[in-house]
Amino acid sequence: MSIIFQTVLTLIQALLPNLGGNAALVQKILDALIQIVPVLIQEYNHLLPIVKNIIETLQGNDATTEAQLIALQELDAQVDAAFDDAAAKYDAEGNLIAPSS
Amino acid sequence: MKRIILAVVLSASLGGCASFQAFEQKLQNVVQAATSATVSRKAVVVSGNVANGIIQAATDYLNFCAVNNTNVVCKKTAIAKLIPEVRRVQENRNRLEVFLRDHPGQLGQMGLYDALNQSVSAINDVLMAYRLNGAVQ
Numbered sequence: 001m002s003i004i005f006q007t008v009l010t011l012i013q014a015l016l017p018n019l020g021g022n023a024a025l026v027q028k029i030l031d032a033l034i035q036i037v038p039v040l041i042q043e044y045n046h047l048l049p050i051v052k053n054i055i056e057t058l059q060g061n062d063a064t065t066e067a068q069l070i071a072l073q074e075l076d077a078q079v080d081a082a083f084d085d086a087a088a089k090y091d092a093e094g095n096l097i098a099p100s101s
Numbered sequence: 102m103k104r105i106i107l108a109v110v111l112s113a114s115l116g117g118c119a120s121f122q123a124f125e126q127k128l129q130n131v132v133q134a135a136t137s138a139t140v141s142r143k144a145v146v147v148s149g150n151v152a153n154g155i156i157q158a159a160t161d162y163l164n165f166c167a168v169n170n171t172n173v174v175c176k177k178t179a180i181a182k183l184i185p186e187v188r189r190v191q192e193n194r195n196r197l198e199v200f201l202r203d204h205p206g207q208l209g210q211m212g213l214y215d216a217l218n219q220s221v222s223a224i225n226d227v228l229m230a231y232r233l234n235g236a237v238q
Contacts, residue, residue: 009154010225013218016144047157054150057143065142069201072149076198079153079160080191086163087184094180096170 005040005047008032012054019058026058046082049075139208145197148217152194155224159187162228179231186224193217 012029019026033055040048053075057068091097162183166175197213 005154006158006225006228009151012147013151013221016148016218017140019144019147020141047154050150050154050157054147057146057150060143062142065146066205068146069142069198072146072153073198073202075153076149076191076194079156083156083160083163083187083191086160086167087187089163089167090180090184092181092184094177094182094184096167 005036005044008036030055030058049078138211140211140214142201142207142209145201145209145214148214148221149194149198152190152217152221155221156187156190158228159183159224174231176231179227182227183224186220186227190217190220190224193220 011032015025015029033051037048037051040051053068053071056071057065060068089096163180166172166180169175193213193216197209197217200210200213201207
């Protein structure tokens with residue numbers, strides 16, 4: 001995964017406690033996310049739904065946040081299933097136990 | 102916790118002491134603030150998505166190493182640390198989301214929120230320690 005994407009996520013995480021009522025901060029986060037969307041479309045398509053959900057949550061109001069919560073739980077299921085498949089290829093010591101398909 | 106128990110014991114034995122009652126009130130305020138700290142639902146949803154982004158980073162790394170096992174960035178020790186850390190993030194994220202779902206209209210619980218953020222940071226620490234961040238292109 002692009003180091004830029006991970007850095008952006010880490011920054012967002014650090015800024016979250018200051019979000020409440022800070023419209024300028026929300027806008028800056030949105031600007032950063034919107035800027036990386038073209039890169040995601042080109043190379044990291046599977047990350048788009050995550051970024052889309054963050055953007056829609058930040059842009060929305062309390063009512064739309066509830067819709068984003070439901071969307072997040074659907075994303076959870078997809079992300080977890082993909083991780084389970086990947087993790088199943090390794091044992092507890094990190095040795096590869098199954099050939100990759 | 103020991104201090105709280107001590108305060109309760111002291112409170113029972115010194116119930117009539119005005120200065121202690123003032124102290125007890127202050128202590129109650131502190132405990133109440135610590136246990137009722139909340140975070141906005143919006144912050145929780147964004148945080149859940151950040152967690153998913155980090156889980157996806159870990160997934161990409163595992164998939165990459167499954168087909169490039171001899172690549173220098175594929176380290177058994179990193180993989181062995183990464184998998185349980187991701188499980189912890191999933192657990193904390195789910196706990197926080199269940200809280201939101203079960204408490205419609207309420208703010209998220211700060212303790213659950215902090216636990217999620219700490220576990221996400223732990224994955225980042227593994228990725229940084231083994232310099233895996235840019236490994237999967």
